[in-house]
Amino acid sequence: MIVAGAFVVAGASGSDSGPQALGSGGIETRPVTETPSPTPTPTATATPDAEDTQQRPFCSQDVKDAIQSDDAEAVVRAAGGGDEFREGVLSGRADRCIALNHPAWDWVVVNKQRPIEPLDYEPELTAPQTYSPIGAQLDPAAADALDALTTAASEAGVGDIGLESGYRSYAAQVEAYESQVASRGSTEEADLTSARPGYSEHQLGLAIDIVACDGTVCGSMYDFGGTPQGEWVSENAWRHGWIVRYEAHATETTGYEAEPWHLRYVGVEIATAYKNGGYDTYEDFWGLDAAAEYTD
Known part of the structure; x- marks a missing residue:
């Protein structure tokens, strides 16, 4: 690359x-x-x-x-x-x-x-005010941006949003990836939904997996895209510096299945340019090659 x-x-x-x-x-x-x-x-x-x-x-x-x-x-x-x-x-x-x-x-x-x-x-880490069942932490700027996003969603009347997963260390990603390999039966299948250790945006503290909630009762992240919160986030996350990192029909570029629950913080300025340019992948935004496969 x-x-x-x-x-x-x-x-x-x-x-x-x-x-x-x-x-x-x-x-x-x-x-x-x-x-x-x-x-x-x-x-x-x-x-x-x-x-x-x-x-x-x-x-x-x-x-x-x-x-x-x-x-x-x-x-x-x-x-x-x-x-x-x-x-x-x-x-x-x-x-x-x-x-x-x-x-x-x-x-x-x-x-x-x-x-x-x-x-x-x-990274440097802090806990956002947004509810997290596991007490997830984020990069400070991302934490503030998540709080702004979830507050705006609530004020828009679409419901509560919770933080299912934020920062993961390299060691934590080892466990997460091995769990996916075990449950899916192969590295090829696991690679469609989980990053290998050292290749995960979660290790940056700049990526989140979010869920739709009613107070402290939250659904599954896999159902997030079909909820009012998921639809609102898809249209408005950029206003608070987030992009939906793995869009539907972009697997050939990103190497991941659609994940409407996985957002990546890039800052309001870049997120606005991303939205206005009509980009579907962060790779295309930066003029980079597709990254569907690992090199090893």
Whole structure:
């Protein structure tokens, strides 16, 4: 798979996992002004204003300052919004300061072709106010965004939403995946519904499995798509920074069956560009190849 650019600042696991720590596995910190090793980038997407857009510098001082703040939404806004941010990545203009593979940023892409780097990455976590039967935790920005989503759904009169699953460690994903292999009878079948350890968005703290609830009595996530809550989320999740990650009829790209209950936090700016662009997969949004199969 193609990796777009490299960070001027990036992070590792544990307490040094913020975007300010460079690389993974203890690589030394580099100054913002250092040029990273060149890496392949996706082909630029042609737009009516592409030529003019590509003349403008992407890694401006405003973008660099936003990167130093560790605020992903601020970075995207400093770049001009979701559409401009995407175009900068696709065109290669963002190579000196932005990458799609760093797990501490909301826009990171993780799929069957792009494992989490490092595999033992652990995000900062907090508990959302949204009801969770198992006490699930999330990345702080994602936790706030989930609370905003569930509050909006309740105010819209569609009912309560609960958090069935949030952050899962690498070790927890080992158990989850092995359980699916056992219940489905093969790795091929398990791969349609469960990520292998190190390839799960849940390990980022940026993915959720949600369920329809009546107070603290909740249904199955497998029934979520046919509920009023599920229909409302499908239409409105983007307003709060979420996308439905595995849409129906997208298995050939994502490698997963439809999961209307599985949402991925990407931030309001990028989610808005995703919605307005009519995208069905996060891979297509970033101009990446299909990731239906693992490489091994």
